[in-house]
Amino acid sequence: MKTEIDFCGIKMKNPVTVASGTFGYGRGHSEFIDLNKLGAIITKGTSLKPKTGNKPPRICETDSGMMNCIGLENPGLDYFMEVDLPWLKKFDTPIIVNCFGGTEGTVEAYVEICKVLNTLPIDGVEINLSCPNVKAGCLAFGTTYEGVKEITTACRKVLTSKPLIVKLTPNVTDITLPAKGAEDAGADGISLINTLTAMKIDIEKRKPILSINTGGLSGPAIKPVAVRMVYQASHAVKIPVMGLGGIMNGDDAIEFMLAGAKCISMGSANLVDPESSIKAIAGIEDYMKRHNIEDINSIIGAVEMN
Amino acid sequence: MAYKYKLDCEILDTEKIIEGIYKFKIKAPEIAEIAKAGQFLEIQVSTTGETFLRRPISIYNIEKAEGTVEFIFQVKGKGTEILSTKKVGDIINVIGPLGNGAFTVKDYKKVAIIGGGIGTYPLYELAKELKGRAETTMYMGFRNKSLVTLEKEFEEVASNVVITTDDGSYKEKGYAINVLKEDCKKEKPDIIFACGPLPMLKAVQEFANSENIKCEMSLEERMGCGIGACVGCNVRIVTENPDEVKYNYVCQHGPVFNSKKVII
Ligand SMILES: Cc1cc2nc3c(=O)[nH]c(=O)nc-3n(C[C@H](O)[C@H](O)[C@H](O)COP(=O)(O)OP(=O)(O)OC[C@H]3O[C@@H](n4cnc5c(N)ncnc54)[C@H](O)[C@@H]3O)c2cc1C
Ligand SMILES: Cc1cc2nc3c(=O)[nH]c(=O)nc-3n(C[C@H](O)[C@H](O)[C@H](O)COP(=O)(O)O)c2cc1C
Ligand code: FES
Numbered sequence: 001m002k003t004e005i006d007f008c009g010i011k012m013k014n015p016v017t018v019a020s021g022t023f024g025y026g027r028g029h030s031e032f033i034d035l036n037k038l039g040a041i042i043t044k045g046t047s048l049k050p051k052t053g054n055k056p057p058r059i060c061e062t063d064s065g066m067m068n069c070i071g072l073e074n075p076g077l078d079y080f081m082e083v084d085l086p087w088l089k090k091f092d093t094p095i096i097v098n099c100f101g102g103t104e105g106t107v108e109a110y111v112e113i114c115k116v117l118n119t120l121p122i123d124g125v126e127i128n129l130s131c132p133n134v135k136a137g138c139l140a141f142g143t144t145y146e147g148v149k150e151i152t153t154a155c156r157k158v159l160t161s162k163p164l165i166v167k168l169t170p171n172v173t174d175i176t177l178p179a180k181g182a183e184d185a186g187a188d189g190i191s192l193i194n195t196l197t198a199m200k201i202d203i204e205k206r207k208p209i210l211s212i213n214t215g216g217l218s219g220p221a222i223k224p225v226a227v228r229m230v231y232q233a234s235h236a237v238k239i240p241v242m243g244l245g246g247i248m249n250g251d252d253a254i255e256f257m258l259a260g261a262k263c264i265s266m267g268s269a270n271l272v273d274p275e276s277s278i279k280a281i282a283g284i285e286d287y288m289k290r291h292n293i294e295d296i297n298s299i300i301g302a303v304e305m306n
Numbered sequence: 307m308a309y310k311y312k313l314d315c316e317i318l319d320t321e322k323i324i325e326g327i328y329k330f331k332i333k334a335p336e337i338a339e340i341a342k343a344g345q346f347l348e349i350q351v352s353t354t355g356e357t358f359l360r361r362p363i364s365i366y367n368i369e370k371a372e373g374t375v376e377f378i379f380q381v382k383g384k385g386t387e388i389l390s391t392k393k394v395g396d397i398i399n400v401i402g403p404l405g406n407g408a409f410t411v412k413d414y415k416k417v418a419i420i421g422g423g424i425g426t427y428p429l430y431e432l433a434k435e436l437k438g439r440a441e442t443t444m445y446m447g448f449r450n451k452s453l454v455t456l457e458k459e460f461e462e463v464a465s466n467v468v469i470t471t472d473d474g475s476y477k478e479k480g481y482a483i484n485v486l487k488e489d490c491k492k493e494k495p496d497i498i499f500a501c502g503p504l505p506m507l508k509a510v511q512e513f514a515n516s517e518n519i520k521c522e523m524s525l526e527e528r529m530g531c532g533i534g535a536c537v538g539c540n541v542r543i544v545t546e547n548p549d550e551v552k553y554n555y556v557c558q559h560g561p562v563f564n565s566k567k568v569i570i
Contacts, residue, residue, distance in 0.1 A: 021536065028533035028558075031310045044537075052551050057528045059538035061359045066530065073537050073553065219358055271531040272350070272359060274312065274401070 001288055002295040003281075005039065007240055007263045008163035008188035010094045010123050012039035015296060016253060016281050019244050019267035020045050020098035020126065020167070021070065025084035026091075032274035037281060039263060040094040043080070045128050047102035048113045050076035055211040060200055065219025065246070066268055067198050069210045072100060072128075077116060085120065094123035096165065107141075107154050114155045118162055125162050127155055129178075130169030130194035142169045148181030156186040165242065168192040168233070170222070175229045176236035183237040191242035191265065192233055193226045219268040220246040227259050234260025234301060248276060250283015260301040310533065311336045312401045317394055318374060323455050326381045327424070328390050329366065334400060335373030341365055342408035343432040344524055344562040347377060348532035350399040351389045361385045362529050364428035364501075364561070365403065375402075378427040404532045407562045409499055409522055414440035418495040419464065420482055420510055422447045422502025426456060428524055429501050433463040440496075441465045443489065447482030447506065451475035483509045494519055504570065511565040521565035527556040534558035542569040 003014040017040040018029070024044050026035055035041065053073030060067050075083075080097075088095050097117055101109030110127060117125050129142030129151060141147035152166055166182035168175065170193035182190050195216025200209045208214070226245025234241040243261025246268070247253055253264045269276040284296065293299060311334075319331040337347070348360035367376040381390050392398060409432045417440040421429045426446050436442050444464035448454045449472045460467050468485050469477040478485060483506060486498070494517065500510045501524040514521035530536035540553035541560065544567055554560070554568070 022531075024535040024537070028531065028535040031533070032312055052553065053537070053540070055542075056540050058540065059359075059528045059530045059536065061357065064355060064358060066358055068530065068536070068538060070537055073540070220355075268358075268530075271536055274531070274533060274535075 001285065001293075002297070003285065003288070005263050005296065007040075007242065008124060008165060010040060010096070010163055012094060012263060013037070014039045014281050014284065015257065015263035016277055016284070017042055017096070017242070017263060017265045018270055018277050019265040020128065022267040022270045025080065026088055029270065029274050033278045035091040035093055037278055038093050040096050040123070041088065041091075042096045042098050042126060042265060043084070044074050045072045045098045045100050046074050046077055046080055046113075047072065047100055048077050048109065048116070049102055050074065050079065051102060057209060057211055058215070060209045060215070062198070062200055062217060062219075062221060065217055065221035066271070067200060067210060067215035067217050068195070069212045069215035071212070077113060081120065085122070089121060096124040096126050097122050098126040098128055098167070100128045107151050110151055111154050111158055115158045118159050122162065124165060125159055126165040126167050126191060127152070128167045128194070130167050130171075142178060143172050145177040145181040148178040149185045152182050152185035152187050163188040165189045165191050167194055169194050170225060170229055170245070171197050175233050179233040179237050183239050187239060189240045189242060190233060190237065191244065193222070193229055193245045196222055196225065218246070220248060222246050223252065227255055230256055230261050231259040231303070247280070250280045250285075250287055253280050253284055254287050254299065257296070257299050258301070258303040260303075262300050309340055310401065310404065312399065313337065314397045315400045317392055317396050317398060320392065320394055323378065324453065327378065327455065328381070329376060329378045330392070331374050331376045332398065332400065333373060334375050334402070337400070337402045338368050338370050338373050338375050341368050341375060341403035343411055343435050344408035344428060345403040345405045346428075346561060347375070347400050347402035348404060348529070349389065351385045353399070356388060357385045359530065360401065360532065361389065362404075362526075362532060362557075364524070366427045366430050367434070368431055378424070380424045401532060404557055405561045406558060407560045409562050410497070411435045412439070414496040416440065416493060416495045417442045418445065418486055418489070418498045419443070420445040420447075420486055420498060420500045420502070420506075422482065422506040423449070423453065425502030425506070425524070426460075429499060430456065430459060430463070432499055433460060437463050443468060443495075445482040445486050446470070447472070447502070448476070449473070481506070481509070483513065487513060490517065490519070496520065497522065500524070507570060511570065514565050522562050523565050523568075524561045525556050525563055525568065525570065526561070529557055532557045543567055544569060
């Protein structure tokens, strides 16, 4: 049985990765699971300089999911290089650094961090063009063909030696447009979806629960939207797609792969059960056995439409 | 060696202490072995989708020899409501012990412990561990007589117990913090430990900091993971430059914080 996947030249033992922002830099989860077993680790969204996020509360539960407005808080690239990267290198698992353009969120800021990432012993770079929780940047570029193309082109120029993955937002009318923007600018792959902009109101206090009023919705609640978008995007571009949004187990992972994802990522599931990624790998293997599948690659995009 | 566990735990005992407040005892030898006073658990209350995130609940009592831990919770919303319907013999999935900042248990001369409402429960294990190591006074504040809980339990472990009710329907009328302040005029404690509603914690913090009494407070914030991965549970910390906003995480750096370190 073959579970290995080649995603944008990144060799993964299996298609299961852990999504940015839900796994930190791996330390918390390493007390529960063997990080060597994962397909890849995608780091917390990192900027060149340390960034403070939003006020609390920045997490809340919703029906079949959750919302967050962390605001891309992170200790900065220098800290990552000194403390977390050497630690992560102990594991035999590809490291994909998720990055963004800091508080400025400008094209130049994205280019600056990509320049440094290009020199690090990492396996890939995921640029986040889709965080709904920061004022500047990100989403501003992420929603149009032109915006995605502009920033991806600039990052591509300096990211000469690493695979470039563009993370897309679902907060658009037509997901195929930003997907094509990434492809036309030379991205190696795309990942989708990030969270859906949402709001939850405390009816007793007549106030939104989250400190900045809105947040990003994630978890099983968004899965059907994500599956639809992964299907649409993977049929609109030739570059490989990483699918995510509400994946809780192996069956969910298979659903995304049938829709067209070459690999998948698990986010909120890591919060609920720190072992969920490892269980999903077992779940995928179980599905392969049940269906006599020799090579996991054979199910990518294998959904038969009605 | 792992120092956090994710376990399926059998519920060994359930007790409704008063209306809406329950005490559960679970079998969790690995957690009991290493848990410290002030640490908490992340409890999965439903596996069928009614709730998504785990619920953080503090440890009330640890019995190492028995391999059990107890926690006490108040029914607030959906999650704690579901939890309250669990029966002896049911299995719940628990992650713990969580929090790297626990109460500092060591020899002291004189200790003040102050708890408000359900915030008194996480202080029991602390008072128990300090028995014989310090002269402890437990200050417990409740809104009224019907909410007074665990008086007997605290009397067994603390040197003195002071109970106040906001409306004077039981023991002293007023806030526990005011009694603590009066007592401090006679003799200051080496340390104040506190857990309870935010207004109480603020008053305790202000008092302890202004009197320069060491103070450790247990804080709450909404949590995603409980293991330091999502950075959701932030609390603002004191910085040299007062305009600079910096956060620590309740699940990672707390839940117990030095009162001089945090801005609540
Ligand atoms: C470190 C820590 C220790 C705690 N210890 C205890 C304890 O010993 N006994 C006890 O009764 N309660 C304790 N709490 C509070 C308890 O976690 C909440 O009352 C509980 O999560 C409410 O869940 P619910 O589903 O009933 O309410 P809902 O309002 O339906 O919950 C919705 C969401 O908000 C979260 N939430 C709501 N209120 C709080 C709160 N005050 N703190 C954190 N998250 C909240 C829930 O976890 C859930 O994700 C503690 C909280 C923290 C952070
Ligand atoms: C607490 C939290 C923090 C997140 N932080 C980031 C981030 O820093 N960068 C990013 O690209 N996506 C971030 N995301 C989005 C996730 O990576 C993922 O795209 C989204 O949650 C959907 O997947 P899920 O439903 O499996 O969680 C975050 C999500 C959550 C819940
Ligand atoms: S709850 Fe996730 S970091 Fe504290």
